[in-house]
Amino acid sequence: MKPTIYDVAQAAGVSIATVSKVINGTGRISDKTRKNVRKVMEELKYQPSMVASALTGKNTYTIGLTLPDLANPFFAEIARAVEDRGHESGFNFFICSTDNDPAKEEKYFSLLMKKRVDGVIIASRTHNTAFLKKMIQMNIPIAMIARELPALAVDTVMVDDFLGGYQAGSHLIELGHRRIAVVAEDLNEMSSRERLRGCRQAMLDAGIEPDERLVTVGGFTLESGKEAMRRLLLLDAARPTAVFACNDVLAIGAIQAARERGLHVPTMLSVIGFDNTILATIIDPPLTTIAQPMQEIGRRVVDLIIQEMRGEKTQKQRVLLLPELVVRGSTGPV
Incomplete structure (x- = not known):
């Protein structure tokens, strides 16, 4: 038999009303009691009826998470971070x-x-603002990861992409590189534009004039990263000595394309990525990259959306987190 709310109350040593308050996120309950009840629910594998909750207009304890591509390790790791934080709160x-x-x-x-x-977290590029407006009118909280929609008032958690691009460019410049290429994801996306702008600013601050021929759009896949790098290598005498790829997948594609041309990384070409996914540690050589704080992103975005569900805040928030340079073996001096 499936456990009931009565079983949870008895095992936790509390009233049914207390269990109900924990489930619905209402009432004044101590953190100790709340954690104890959730622990018992997990041990008994008790799940409130989402269908019944929906029919009665109550919370269903479910959150939608839209991602552009689960094959990209960055989004897979973001999904894990979001899911872990949500489960801590019973969602x-x-x-x-x-x-x-x-x-x-x-x-x-x-x-x-x-x-x-009960809410929707969006990490994908969205073109359907009409749907989002409809959700807002239905009082469904929305929060966004790594992107903004100026037309809508929603919570947003982002990393400082400009700073990340600046860190990448500065690292390559410190190694003596002056011909620095950038493989962007999509220049229609603010994150790509900001990473490119940051890298360019680092070059300008060092007295290096960026070469527009060394900027190319790579997209989001390994193969598109390889193709973008192949185009850069066709420049021959003008080809770059270093490449900043705006995600780790593109960076690995760039390394593979360099190897096809017989170029050793990093002695003949330095490559730096962005994200610090698991791919960065398993590629040979290990990838120097700009780390996004994925666990922190997941924690903050879930906390924001749950706070709005519970009426604990009235202002929308724009959270900007800091990236960090992680130096490994794919970058070296000229």
């Missing part, structure tokens, strides 16, 4: 991978509304 997740497809995204937004999720 489950509908994880939706949109592949940056507007039609697929619209389908998922519609599904999340039908499921009566």
